[in-house]
Amino acid sequence: MQLQGIHHVTAVTGNASLNVAFYTQVLGMRLVKKTVNQDDVSAYHLFYGDELGHPGTELTFFDWPELERHRHGAGTISTIMLGVSGEEALRWWQERFARLHVEHDELRRRGPDGELSLPFRDPEGQRLELVDDGGRLQGVAWRRSPVPAEYAIWGFYGVQLTLRALAPSARFLTEVLGFRQVGSYQQGNGYEVVAFEVGPGGPGTLVQVEIQPDAPFHRFVGVGGVHHVAFRVPTDEEHRAWRERVAAVNRTVTPIIDRFYFHSIYFREPGGVLFELATDLPGFAVDEDPEHLGERLSLPPFLEPYRARIEAGLKPIEPLDLLAGV
Numbered sequence: 001m002q003l004q005g006i007h008h009v010t011a012v013t014g015n016a017s018l019n020v021a022f023y024t025q026v027l028g029m030r031l032v033k034k035t036v037n038q039d040d041v042s043a044y045h046l047f048y049g050d051e052l053g054h055p056g057t058e059l060t061f062f063d064w065p066e067l068e069r070h071r072h073g074a075g076t077i078s079t080i081m082l083g084v085s086g087e088e089a090l091r092w093w094q095e096r097f098a099r100l101h102v103e104h105d106e107l108r109r110r111g112p113d114g115e116l117s118l119p120f121r122d123p124e125g126q127r128l129e130l131v132d133d134g135g136r137l138q139g140v141a142w143r144r145s146p147v148p149a150e151y152a153i154w155g156f157y158g159v160q161l162t163l164r165a166l167a168p169s170a171r172f173l174t175e176v177l178g179f180r181q182v183g184s185y186q187q188g189n190g191y192e193v194v195a196f197e198v199g200p201g202g203p204g205t206l207v208q209v210e211i212q213p214d215a216p217f218h219r220f221v222g223v224g225g226v227h228h229v230a231f232r233v234p235t236d237e238e239h240r241a242w243r244e245r246v247a248a249v250n251r252t253v254t255p256i257i258d259r260f261y262f263h264s265i266y267f268r269e270p271g272g273v274l275f276e277l278a279t280d281l282p283g284f285a286v287d288e289d290p291e292h293l294g295e296r297l298s299l300p301p302f303l304e305p306y307r308a309r310i311e312a313g314l315k316p317i318e319p320l321d322l323l324a325g326v
Contacts, residue, residue, distance in 0.1 A: 001241060002178055003198045004232035005205035006156040007262070007278040008047070008058035009080050011126055014065040014223035016044050021320035022122055023048045026100055028147025029059065031294035033284050034317075037062050038259060041303065042313045050139035050155065053284040053293065055232050055262075056204050057139045057155040062227060069125065070225030072162070073218035075272030077226035078210060079160035080126070081117070082153045083133030083203050089151045090118050093130055099326055111208070112183025112195050125224035131157040133203040146323065158206030159229050161273050166194055166211050168270035176249055177231070179207065198231070209271075219272055228266070230276035239263055239279050246277075260300035261286065 013019040023029050032053030037043040043064055049057035059080065072078055084090060090107060097104040097120055104120035110131065111117075117131040130153070137154035145152065163169055173179040179196040187193055191212050197205045207229075221227050233239045239256065243265050246253045253267040262278045269275050287298055297314070299307055 001238050001245075003242075003277070004234060004280075005056055005199050006159065007055045007230040007232040007276075007280070008060050009077070009156065009159060009229050010045075010060045010062065010227045011080070012067060012070065012221055012223050012225055012227055013046075013061045013063055013124060014067060015124065016046065016061075016063040016315070017318040017320055018123055019046060019061055019063070020317055021322045023059070025146055025322045026096075026102060027153060028142065028145035029153060030142040030145065032058070033261070033288075033298055034294050034296070035298045035300075036303070036310060036314070038300070038303070041306070041310050044314060044317070047284065047294070049284075050152075051142050052140060052290055054139060054155075055278075055280045055283075056137075059156075064223065068222045070222035071216075071218050071220070072127075072225075074162055074164040074212055074215035075217045075219055076162055076221070077159050077229055077273060078127060078162040079119075079129055080226065081129045081131050081157040081159060081206070083137040083155055083157040084130050084151060084153055085133055085135045085137075087116055087132060090116055090130060090132060092151045093118055100322065108188070110185075110187075111206075112185050122224075126226075129157075131203070133157055136203045155204055157203045158208060159226075160193070160208045160210055161271065162210045162212055162215060163271035163273075164211070164213050164215060164217065165271070166209060169209060169273075170194070170196075172250075172269050173207065176246065217272065228274035228276050230264070230278040233277050233279050236263060236279055239265070239277065242277050260302075 029048035032049045033047035035045050037045045047060045117129050119129045139154035141149040141152040179198045182195050182197050184194045194209045196207045250267050257264045264278045266276050
């Protein structure tokens with residue numbers, strides 16, 4: 001058994017309308033599914049990805065406007081890394097962010113191999129980074145994206161965790177989940193980062209661990225923070241086997257949960273970060289025409305009988321134009 005890399009990353013927004021506008025208009029990602037948090041149906045669950053929302057491209061958000069602003073610290077996913085292809089693409093994004101007043105840093109080198117990257121923040125302070133994927137990610141550009149295809153975001157490059165200690169999490173990553181340590185480097189802030197990859201390796205499979213022994217521990221996730229990262233499992237049979245494997249060493253693992261669009265298990269790795277293992281199938285086209293993904297509120301069959309009540313409890317997503325006059 002091998003995990004195949006990142007399936008999706010789920011973060012928190014406090015403003016669904018602004019979130020949809022930023023990720024579809026500014027970043028040019030497609031809203032492939034507008035549904036609800038199945039454990040809290042008063043909140044939207046918004047999925048952005050490539051043309052069809054393939055596993056490995058899905059950046060998702062829970063809409064929890066009542067939460068406080070996220071506080072970064074140990075036990076958190078501190079950076080979401082997205083892949084674009086080439087230095088020219090990164091420089092195009094740098095100019096676009098400046099024109100659209102998106103908070104961003106200068107281009108820099110990151111990782112044990114020194115890939116070029118562009119850190120930026122979304123309007124709620126979510127920490128993201130565009131990284132040159134060397135043309136290795138294989139997403140399908142959204143045909144109606146405002147971003148030209150040659151500069152498209154192709155999917156996840158990786159995620160960065162911030163932890164107080166490396167050893168317990170490194171053992172869990174390598175001995176239980178099958179990751180491989182592939183290098184380390186010093187960040188500009190002076191902290192060491194250790195890089196791991198899984199499955200086929202390279203962009204899309206990377207977990208980088210920033211070690212901050214003195215960082216305050218935060219399990220609470222607020223607006224502008226990341227809730228969890230999910231990793232890809234190709235089949236239900238392997239998914240069941242993974243559940244048994246994790247349960248043998250980690251009592252926090254959940255039963256298998258049918259999310260309709262995929263099957264999931266959840267558990268916390270030793271440093272406190274919430275992980276999920278999710279199946280590739282059935283996918284987002286199981287209940288919508290691929291031409292019209294994300295255009296209406298989708299509910300799995302077990303929530304459909306409650307549609308009227310659910311819709312009444314959701315605040316409508318208002319159209320915003322972040323590109324007007326630019």
